[in-house]
Amino acid sequence: MYKYDEYDQQMVDTRVAEFRDQVSRRLSGELTEDQFRPLRLQNGLYLQLHAYMLRVAVPYGTLSSAQMKVLGDIADKYDRGYGHFTTRQNIQYNWIKLEETPDLLAELASVEMHAIQTSGNCIRNISSDQFAGAAADEIIDPRPYAELLRQWSSFHPEFLTLPRKFKIAVIASDTDRAAMRLHDIGIKMVRNAEGEIGAQFYVGGGMGRTPMIAPMIRDFVPLDQLITYSEACLRVYNRYGRRDNKYKARIKILVHELGKDEYTRQVEEEFAHLLTQPIEPPLAELERIKTHFADPAFEAGLSDELDLSDPDFALWVGRNTQAHKQPGYVVATVSLKPVGGIPGDASADQIRLMAQLAKDYSFDELRVTHAQNIVFPHVKKADLYTVWKALEQADLATANLDTVGDIIACPGLDYCSLANARSIPVAQKISERFGSAERQAELGELKLKISGCINACGHHHAGHIGILGVDRKGVENYQLLLGGCEGADTSLGTITGPGFNEDGIVDAVEKATNFYLEKREDGERFLDTYRRIGMAPFKEAIYG
Amino acid sequence: MKILTGNDLKSGAVTWWTGKGWSLDVNDAADIGDDGAAIIAREEGAQNVFAAYVVDGEKTAGAVRPAHIKERIRALGPTVRPDLTLKPNDPDAIARVV
Amino acid sequence: MGDVRISGRPTLQRKAAPAVAAACFAEGSNAATVRVEPGEDARALLPQLEQIERIEISFPVWTDGRGYSSARILREAGFEGDIVAVGDIAPDMIGHLQRCGFDAFDANKPIDPETVKATLERWDNVYQATVVDGRQAIWAKRHPA
DSSP, X not given: OOOOOHHHHHHHHHHHHHHHHHHHHHHTTSSOHHHHHHHHHTTTEEEOSSSEEEEEOOGGGEEEHHHHHHHHHHHHHTSSSEEEEOTTSOEEEEEEOGGGHHHHHHHHHTTTOOOTXXXXXXXXXXXXXXXXXXXXXXXXXXXXXXXXXXXXXXXXXXXXXXSSOXXXXXXXXXXXSSOGGGSSEEEEEEEOXXXXXXXXXXXXXXXXXXXXOOOEEEEEEEGGGHHHHHHHHHHHXXXXXXXXXXXXXXXXXXXXXXXXXXXXXXXXXXXXXXXXXXXXXXXXXXXXXXXXXXXXOOOSSOOOOOOOOSHHHXXXXXXXXXXXXXXXXXXXXXXXOOTTSOTTEEEHHHHHHHHHHHHHHSTTEEEEOTTSOEEEEEEEGGGHHHHHHHHXXXXXXXXXXXXXXXXXXXXXXXXXXXXXXOSHHHHHHHHHHTOSHHHHHHHOSOOEEEESSTXXXXXXXXXXXXXXXXXXXXXXXXXXXXXXXXXXXXXXXXXXXXXXXXXXXXXXXHHHHHHHHXXXXXXXXXXXXXXXXXXXXXXXXXXX | OEEEEEEOTTTOOEEEEOSSXXXXXXXXXXXXXXXXXXXXXXXXXXXXXXXXXXXXXXXXXXXXXXSSHHHHHHHHOOTTOGGGSXXXXXXXXXXXXX | OOOEEOSSSOOOOOOOSOOEEHHHHTTTOOOSEEEEOTTSOGGGGGGGGGGOSEEEEEESSTTOTHHHHHHHHHHHTTOOSEEXXXXXXOGGGHHHHHXXXXXXXXXXXXXXXXXXXXXXXXXXXXXXXXXXXXXXBHHHHHSOO
């Protein structure tokens, strides 16, 4: 994985010093809260319902075990013993003290981490496929391109006060595991007819109150124009994105209002101009970055045999592991969704245990997924049982990946000052209702996503089953959506009808899943059945 | 009644205006009537608090209850982590909030 | 408040006559100082750049970042006169202004000269080539030609 050189290290160290200065100016009263807010936000420091919250960037979701260990230590030292992994592949801490933040950031910097641009109206942490570099189906590892974009977007002086936040995802396989088309810019690395690698640009996707699927605006950007093209996309947005209404300020609205063709025309015009400016890093820089993402020293000639005589282990292997490109290895996902647990939360001890296991059994590497789980990308099959045993003892071996128990949920009204309703208790009740392994297996792949407000941090639009918490005259109310999906066949969910209270929504989910079991045809997932028969019969089953 | 809440600048902790100063316990919150804007201006200016705002509440039997669930959760702590709330040993605390 | 110089370029123009709005200028004014508001297209000035000595780019609120693009566009087109950021200029913007081609700022609230100096000196290196600030990007230092 990527290792900082002296320049990268100097950049994060300088940022720590700068923020230390900003914090001291705030504490002395030289900066008012209005002046300080945009500065702290660009360093990932929010004010939430109970306290300051700090969001730490995990670039493209990749972590070393040393970094993961520090994340655990920070949870103990500066927070209340736990952290929350987010749908942006980041981690956030809920109880941070302003005066301690500079020291915390210095500790992060000591392991090449930071909280730069994890909030604010700027280019945010760049997300990617959590199986990058390990997946059997990728055409190339997307992370070097994400790293190139990370450096370009960090402290880009023209794009730090955009109309609104800006999220970029980079993938390199047909199976889209990063919800690429629901980003402000989604980039898919592709191979053209000549066999060259390039970037396909999708612009103007997003969730929030106006969900949109990004249209493709260019099918191939050569690698030596990647930064220039990105800069053109951003400049058009910075100049013409709406600033009169924050709810219409995302690039999806600009692309929608201009129309895809007109936005594309403006980008191409700006691109043609920017090609005259020497702003593109040389390909040698990309090559330098790529050397950091070389395969680890896999052993050759390993057997793919796995002893599955322990039924619990067999269940977990069946659910939580994926094919690896290297024979004898698997990709293993640690579910942070124990039955009745808080999705995405992990204790300091659990974080350190995962760090140690990655060090011992996964070439020192971990990934954070947008579904709020942790991945060991390169586990030797011969070690898998040992890993699973260790996970099991730490309540980290729940076998429910991509099932109804693997719920994405935002922090909701329990933590978030923007939320209208609590998300976590609903996730807990659903996870308990569908807690048995048999029931989850029977339902198969079912992505359930809960947001506590219209901002959609819980990706409810993209859930096969989505739940949106709303405030109805001071009482929490939950709307049900069906038919959303991220990935290659991205679709947006549709609201079924009137909302429910907290217990009612759990019952409604059960009615929907029971109806699916009744109606499904061979091999159909919940989503497939919904797409085949449509909303009306589901609505009848839920409300009838 | 009108009550006033804000955050402590250094720690970020949620605080409530008592009439004389700031308390972590919502039950200490004073009825500020129409003085909210003036108190906010003075207290934020003196850096005693930031992000302050006025909410509706009611007082019964010595307990102050914010009108909206958001401020009730704000006053207690996350309902999904009773151990981290202000009343970790009160089994009914969460039921009173929601 | 008056200009505070942030670029190393020599001052070409003392602030003399009030600025003419870009919208009026495009209609045939011959003023030497032009003001560009956030919503205005800096490219509209390109045909008359040679007549202009000073361009003031307005920041009514510092969180509206359109002025950065305006400045870069003008510099990329070869504008050699002064570009000055005017309005709500926050201390932490100064380095970004310089990187986008501004020569000076004229803030409506004074900024401590020590803060200006510290801000401009803080970053020894930069990740991007904006070209217009003349600074070498980190990638260029990593791969000397």
